[in-house]
Amino acid sequence: MKKLKNWKSYVFVLAAGILVGVFLFFGVANWNIKQSEPQVSQTTVLEQLRSASDLITTKYHYAKVGRYENSLEINNWSIPLTNKYFILTYEGEVNLGVDLDQADIQVTQNKIKIALPPVEVLTNTIDEKSIEVYNESKNVFNQISINDYKEFAIQQKKLVDEELKEKQIYQVAEENTINSITKLLQIADGIKDQYDIEVTFKN
Incomplete structure (x- = not known):
């Protein structure tokens, strides 16, 4: 009888040991799986956005006819026979977007909130080939120089910026930015189907 009790005790201890081992095994395995899962943080979200920065920008193409005119002056009086001018056509493209480094990103258990800085002109480039x-004038007293073309380009870019405001292109760029970022994160590995995305602009 004593041997039987000892045998039963042995079996019980063995079974308990096996159960403990099983729990430990699956516990460690589950912990390792969780550890191997990608962790979403502010940094990973920002990296996702930076990697697709071209998709977040709004492009605005324009074609213009411009005139430049200038005369030599003395005390704000134009000197006769020194007028110079040129008329040309050209095309250009504006890229509007946001400075992602200024974005505020918050990641909670099931939500990613992004507050963006205002939309700005990232580039405004005139296509020289166009x-x-x-x-153009051929005035020997006041010849056209490369600086005249540079000044003309600066003036025209300012006019384009006014056009962007008048046509509410900045508002269009805001909407495009929100939609692009939302769609981008909704298909990103580790984020899709796990987080709600909220994108806004700072006041």
Whole structure:
């Protein structure tokens, strides 16, 4: 009888040991799985956005006819016979977007909130190959220089910026930015189907 009790005790201890081992095994395995799962943080979200920064920008193409005119002056009086001018056509493209480094990103258990800085002009480039000169002066007293073309380009870019405001392109760029970021994160590994995305602009 004593041997039987000892045998039963042995079996019980063995079974308990096996159960403990099983729990420990699956506990460690589950912990390792969780550890191996990608962790979503502010940094990973920002990296996702940076990797697709071209998709977040809004492009605005324009074609213009511009005229530049200038005369030599003395005390704000134009000197006769020194007028110079040129008329040309050109095309350009504006890229509007946001400075992602200024974005505030918050990641909670099931939500990613992004507050963006205002939309700004990232680039405004005139395509040099598109430039065609239709008329220009040949004044020996005041010849056209490369600086005149540079000044003309600066003036025209300012006019384009005013056009962006008048046509509410900045508002269009805001909507495009929100939609692009939301769709981008909704298909990103480790984020899709796990987080709600909320994108806004700072006041």
